[in-house]
Amino acid sequence: MLKFAFYISHHGFGHTTRMAALAKKFNEFGIFVYIRSAKPDYLFQDLNPHLYEKEDTICDVGVKHKANLEPDKAATRLALLQLMGKRQEIIDREVDFLRKEKVDLIITDIPWLPVEAGTYAEIPVFAISNFDWIFIYDKLFGKQTDLKPVLNTIFGLYQRVDYAFRLPLSSTKSMGSFRKIEKTGLLAAYKPPNPELKKALGIDSQSPVLTCSFGGEGEMNLNWKNMCSAFPGTVISTRELKEIPNYIQIPSDFDFSSLISISDILLTKPGYGSFAEAIQSGTFLIYYPRKDYPEEEVLIKGISSYPQKIQLPELNLSVSEWKNVFHTALTFSGQRKIIPNRNKQVASLILQRYIELHYSQKKLNSIFDIGSNNLNYALCEAGKSVPVHTAQIKTGIGREYKIVKGTVRIKREAIKRFKSLVSNFMAYDQNIPSSKFVIATGIHRQSPQLQQLSEWFNKKWKAKYRLLKEGEEAELAYLAAKDLIPDKQSAIIIDIGGFSTQFIYSEPDSNIDRMSIPIGLLTIRKTVQEGKKLNNVLDKIAKSIPFWKADMIICVGLTATFLAKIVKRSRYYRPDELNGCRISLKELRTLKDILESGKNEEIANYAMEPESLDILYYSIQYYIFLLDRLQSSGFLVCYYGIATGYNQKLNKINKR
Structure with a gap:
């Protein structure tokens, strides 16, 4: 998962609202955003609460004002000098933060001290604004030559910026302190008329x-x-x-x-x-x-x-x-004009430039795993087991289905909604210089309607579409999880999806046994909705699972990761921190008791999909059943799903 740190000027609200709009778009692509700003929290209320963290931090002073919002040059000068007097203290604090959180990119609008922190932390820095502070301060303090060393320092730091993006309502002079500069469309907070x-x-x-x-x-x-x-x-x-x-x-x-x-x-x-x-x-x-x-x-x-x-x-x-x-x-009767924002395009451009800067000499694969309820995305460097970035969106394609003559039927409205949601997401990846692959699982194997999506993916998104067989899906789950298996230990790997569950038994000598059963969380949900008892459904599953004995159990993918976030009471969704954590049978039973008691508010703040607590409950019941069946007291979480496994398989194929 990529992590970007936003440093926002303390001057006015315009910098804050546009950066909040940009952060919202990065959240849509699963990027975690650290907000470094002392502006009010309510200005960030539209961000995904699981995908951003804010800390009140001030790294510039802007312009101080007199009455009627006229610039107060004396107060601004004093504040600027006081800020630079704290320069080392601020840099030390921010370098510690950047290293601790393993931030991938700094975006500044438009404080200069984060540029220096990025240099020490060895993190690229991008700038975005309609002006820089040299443009402002040079005009305010042009005759105060004793401030030249301060302005020269600011200019020198701006020169270190890797890329700068010039917003509209600007000029080449107002953003003249940067080496590499690129114009963008409008960036602005927006709400459609209500x-x-x-x-x-x-x-x-x-x-x-x-x-x-x-x-x-x-x-x-x-x-x-x-x-x-x-x-x-x-x-x-x-x-x-x-x-x-x-x-x-x-x-x-x-x-x-x-x-x-x-x-x-x-x-x-x-x-x-x-x-x-x-x-x-x-x-x-x-x-x-x-x-x-x-x-x-x-x-x-x-x-x-x-x-x-x-x-x-x-x-x-x-x-x-x-x-x-x-x-x-x-009574204005002229031709009205609307200049729409380009928030998504700006976010996509910044992401593209980051990838080009960091991975220009690398071969990249963008892999889209379209399952029964979610699209799981992995941007991977070829041959690497740990992805550059992962994300997911809920498509709900398998939420409402019918069985007609043994075939799964999906409503046209659901397919239309699926295409809209997927298009909105894939637009961020479109300009990343990577090979595009779509792998389909679960419900797609049982629905000729969904298999027709292959042409849509190929033509619209230039993505190679592949419908995986059950055995292939199980193999990819193994490839995703194998790094968690210690030497000379056996493991059972489980990947619970919406329409199927994959089981893989791995022995120390690399012998692998695998099987798939056509039962997942959505099929369990539908069966229960039709009046059957959950225990009867699980008893039916029991007859399909061999009595494997292993040193450990690893559960792969979103089902396990979302559950781990709740069990571990993680306020934010940083799945790399959940990878490899252990969930015990005791923790699962405690969570089950909470749900059955109706105290949903205890877990709603930690749930990635609080509207789907029924699915969460079924997953807990399913895991408890599997652990009892396999005589285990817990399992490890592998948040890397089959999309990362597919990247590793591509590498093996290319080496042949």
Whole structure:
């Protein structure tokens, strides 16, 4: 599993919201993100709670402000010097963190000290922003020559960055401190318009909405009474105002992205976050520039082709002047423009550049294991048993099936949903320079409908499709788990899927016995739903399993790994830390008792799929039964699944 560390500027909220949007996309591809930021936790509420960890850390000071958000040069200078006085302390702390967590990549927006930490920790560093701090500080402190050593240090660190990505609303000068720089599309937090939001706020569906936001650095002087009196609808902001009938105060942690998407007008100062979130929704922009702030020029120039905007000459307008402004905005008859975000494309580009940087001389394989309920992904270096990255998504393709004349039938809607989910995931891998392979198991063996997916994978994704036989699947489970077997010991390897279970008996002299039974967690679930008792289902399985005796039992894949996360009470999903851990029969019985007592909240926070606790319960029962049957007190977890086993098999084939 790849692990990326995000270092986010403490300046304003725009850096934070766009980096949270980027982290969300990396989470979709199974990448674990460490957030190094002291901004409020609610700004990261859309991230996968199992795939990110946040620590309040400050690595830059941005620009300090006076009243009306004007730059305070003296306060900024003092804060900058104080930060650099703590330089060694910050570097030591971050190097220790990076090494301890085995971080693969640093992404900074746009503190410079993490670049130095990355140098010492021997980790590549990417930068992403619409400006760098040299651009800002050089203009603010241009005549203060005694600060040149500090600015030269910042410039020198930026020069070490491996790749820099320049966002829109920028210029070549505003990001001029980097060697390798690449332009990207818009990166912004986004929520699709929610028609229920107006209702929830008590706003009539036909009423115009004006949202006011001046970022995370304070307020600007504004005659709110005049402005609200002039607006023929509802005005919304976080400011506390009294006795204004058409005004709604919202809490500071309100989701502004969802609010902007339903607003007719956004009143704001120039800022990347505000501008980006407005132009991607087609919201009319009314803005008032700050004085002497270098970023204003590139931000305003960046929206020059966006027609739905008005730049105010001042904020303290009369009621009649505000009415004229709002009339112009609300009756805008020009051709409206929307500039959609490119969040997924930006994440995919960064991932591509990381892989090219780190594995340019290596042969890579992307392997997609499409089972009965999940897609399991492994990006592997050819010949290596430990993958570069693994991830999974729940497709639910086998959740609702029927048996018609001995054949598994899948609803068309389920196949359509499967293609949509898989396409969304595979788009991240598409530009990785790797050979693409799809291996199909479980329900795919029993459904001619799903076997027709081979053409879709081949044509759309240029991926070689292979339907595995039961024996082949068992062999791959063995290859995935074999590194956990000590020398001169025997092992039973078990891989429980949705539609089948693979058993492999491995002896010290490399003799392997294997078998597959057409029973898995989804078939057990369906059988129980049809009224049969779970114990009767398991008794039927017992007749199929030989009385093997072995030194150890290893359980392979997601079923075992997800269970281990709960048993070990792991708040975050870092499967490499679960690989090789032991789950005891006692722990399984304790977890079973908790589920049967109805105390689901005790485990819901640790479950990767809390909506599927019935499947979890069946898996626990199944494991308990198997351990009793095989006379064992526990098993080892192998989180590497058959996708990594297939990579090893490809290497053997290529050597022939």
